[in-house]
Amino acid sequence: MLFITLGFNQGKKEKNMKYKVNEKGYYGDFGGAYIPEMLYPNVEELRQNYLKIIDDADFQKEFHQLLKDYVGRPSPLYLAKRYSERYGANIFLKREDLNHTGAHKINNTIGQILLAEKLGKKRIIAETGAGQHGVATATVCALRNLECVIYMGEVDIERQAPNVARMKMLGAKVVPASSGSKTLKDATNEAMRDWINNPVDTHYIIGSVVGPHPYPDMVAIFQSIISEETKKQLLEQTGSDQPDYVLACVGGGSNAMGMFYHFMDDENVKLIAVEAAGKGVSSGFSAATTYLGKEGVLHGSRSILMQTEDGQVVEPHSVSAGLDYPGIGPQHAHLFKTGRGQYVSITDEESLHAGLLCTQLEGIIPAIESAHALAYLEKMEFKGGENVVVCLSGRGDKDLDTYIKYFNL
Amino acid sequence: MNRIKQLFEEKKNILSIYYTAGYPNTGDTIQIAEALEKSGADMLEIGFPYSDPVADGPVIQASSKQSLDQGMTLKLLFEQLKDLRKTVTIPVLLMGYVNPVLQFGVEKFCEACAEVGVDGCIVPDLPMVEYEEFYKDCFGKHNLSNVFLITPQTAEERIHKIDGLTNGFIYLLSSSATTGKNLEVGNTTEAYFSRIKNLNLKNPTMIGFGISDKQTFDKACSYANGAIIGTAFVKAIADGNLEESVSNFMKKFKA
Known part of the structure; x- marks a missing residue:
């Protein structure tokens, strides 16, 4: 009774509903x-x-018109040359940092x-x-x-x-x-x-x-413009709309979900979600939800959250305010539990160094959130020539104070 | 027979009091229950605190936080309630949010309620569909009532559905609001209370949220089987001698 079938969406573009929401509002268990x-x-x-x-x-017309004329979309998919040389893979940055107001x-x-x-x-x-x-x-x-x-x-x-x-x-x-x-x-x-x-x-x-x-x-639907554009841009630039890896940082998980959305059913595309380890996953000052959390209910949905044995929500920590959240969206919990997504974490320090590296290699100051995704590149091993997309979800202007303090700039 | 059912069969103008377990001090839970029964409360709602109580206003948020900071847990609450029925005879419900129940385990939670003599539960963020699918049988097995809330915005069809799923009473919110807002019974509220009264629901109704004195209590009783007081009581026992605070507070309603 509570959930009636979503009739109008039937027979549309969704070829595979494995990772999408069902008629009861659930993604698997979440x-x-x-x-x-x-x-x-x-x-x-x-x-x-x-x-x-x-x-x-x-x-749709008004939405896309505003995204184009007001937000400045499509955001570029930029083949980062010096990053690519460093890692021996083709590193593409999806430039959400160039949007009006500076983020996705x-x-x-x-x-x-x-x-x-x-x-x-x-x-x-x-x-x-x-x-x-x-x-x-x-x-x-x-x-x-x-x-x-x-x-x-x-x-x-x-x-x-x-x-x-x-x-x-x-x-x-x-x-x-x-x-x-x-x-x-x-x-x-x-x-x-x-x-x-x-x-x-x-x-x-x-x-x-x-x-x-x-x-x-x-x-997720509104943010899915990120992967919709990425697919087209990849096809133009590489001849295939399927990269080997897609990376994004996860707090609640909106840029990651936008970045993963149209790749979820392409099972050969590896999805990597990067959480904030804070001062380290075992330090007591962390926001690595999938690592530290358990299934439960927070803010209206069943998902994975950091909590005590008694079910009280635990305070997270991350240097990046955007990742400083004790839960993740239910769809992420589903991607994690089914193994469709790989959930990893990056510490405060690693992310700040990755932010500086991006600035010096590519001339882009990333938000510390996005720097978490970039930092994981250092930990990956490439055979050579893989296509890798990283969602650069926001620009680092808002984080200058943190960068200045950490690097004594 | 379930104590809640019996109460509604025998009494009118029922006064139910909510308080947060473990507040003002961790060890106060049982003492407050005893003092309330002694000074004339008809029913108790003991809140088990949660870190993120979205339906609550500042007073109950603060009492929950203090209680948690002092070490209250659901497990500890059940230990405190172990001998509840040696001294307390009126119906007792537990009220709280769903996540602590999930972590405790639904089956284990129902068993523990039955064991200590709790008669029912109010879990505001537990949706009806979830209750029906995963909780109802377990509640039934342990003879626990589950109480749902309705607001002035709840559609009639949904009210009937809630009435069908409930076997204790229906918690009628005076307005869509977080706890602790004052009740202003204007024309629209009266129309809403009358509308509910005329639905002839199978369950009795209790009006809650915004009842703070004899006047608002009496007003509520003219439309329902009774009323629930929470915030005003939690405020009243914040400091001073607990038994005196309880008895002074209750005198206002029993005059």
């Missing part, structure tokens, strides 16, 4: 909608309408703001960690003239002051989350509480492939 009754009407409204709205020709996050907020308009919502709320999703949300709210409230942990507000200023300049109200650890997880709790208290006119733009169904699927 997903679902574990929400209090107060959120049910909103989530149900979204579930009943999201595919219908997204599949509509007018929506805007792909999702453009999609969701258009969807919120179709649902007649007047007020937008969102959570943010480093502020990238907050800025991307505030940006589209300015663009479409909608009220915007961003929840951000008190700790993050202090350490990400430039992004707080950007959001305010864009007209958003930034509300500090002062509960719990005062970071991303708590900002998410506060946004959910806001939604409970504003059940009619508000849309919650979740920034990652987490949350109750249909959020993980909806965000």
Whole structure:
């Protein structure tokens, strides 16, 4: 009764549903909608309408027009010469860092703001960690003239002051989350509480492939533009749309899901998801969820999360605020459990060195999140000539302070 | 017979009190239960704390955090409740979020509830479909009631479905809100309460969220079988002598 068949999506491009969401909102053992009754009407409204709205020709036209003219898509797929020489493989960088607002996050907020308009919502709320999703949300709210409230942990507000200023300049109200650890997880709790208290006119733009169904699927669909473009670009540049490896960093996992999306059914393409090991997976200061976590429920879906034996959520740590999250999206949990994706981790130090290396080899300062994916290249062994795509999910401007401090620049 | 069923058959204007286990001090759980029964509470909802209580407002968030920081766990709670039925006779429900239950193990959780004499559960983030598929049989086997919530936005068809799945009472939220918001019974709330009353549900109803004094309690009782008080009580026992705080608080409702 809760989940009715998603009729309108049948017979479409999805040739293989093995890794996609089923009609009950699950990916294998993971997903679902574990929400209090107060959120049910909103989530149900979204579930009943999201595919219908997204599949509509007018929506697609407007979405792609904005991605092209406003975001600056398609983002280049750049064959990084000096990286390729270093590793003896063809290293391609998918340049999401060149998007407007500096990261992949805007792909999702453009999609969701258009969807919120179709649902007649007047007020937008969102959570943010480093502020990238907050800025991307505030940006589209300015663009479409909608009220915007961003929840951000008190700790993050202090350490990400430039992004707080950007959001305010864009007209958003930034509300500090002062509960719990005062970071991303708590900002998410506060946004959910806001939604409970504003059940009619508000849309919650979740920034990652987490949350109750249909959020993980909806965000993945909006981010799937990354792999859709990559396939075309690879075909043009290499003569094949199938690389040997695809790499992306994972916090909640939205850039990784966008990067993996159209490769999931190409079983010969190896998917590598890079988590944040923080100070080391056994240090007690880590965000390596698949390594440290167990199955459970967080923020509305069943997935893998870092928790105590008693089921209390454990505080993660990563130098990169965007990976500082104690869970992963349910689709990632499914890719991990089925072995379709390989989940590895990179420490704070390794990621910072990889960020510097990328800057010096290719003249690109990556976000520390993205630097985690780049860092894993150092650990891979190539026979020679493999095609490897790394999602450069964001630019490093926001991380200059961290780089400066670490390298005494 | 299940104590909850019996209570609703025998009484009107039922006063149910929620409190967080292990708050203000870890060892207070049983003492509060005893004090509440002594001062006239009809039913108890003991909250097992969770690190990320999205349906709760600041007061219950803070009590949960303090309780967890002081070392409360579900396992410890069941140890504390071991002798519950030696001194407490009124119905007792456990209320909390689904993840601690999952980690404890659903079967083991139901067994532990039955063993200590808990009569039912309220798990706000456990969806109906999941309950039906994975929990219902286990709850039934151990004679546990499961209580679902409904809000002014819950569709009538869904209310009937909830009524069919429930065997204790239905928790009627005065508005879509996190815990601790004040109840303002305006025309729309009254219309909603009347609408529910006229559905003639098979289960009794209890109104919760925003009940804080005799006036709001009486108002709630005119539309339902009783009301639930949480935040106001948790606030009242934050400091001072526990037994006095409980008894002073309860006097306001028994006048």
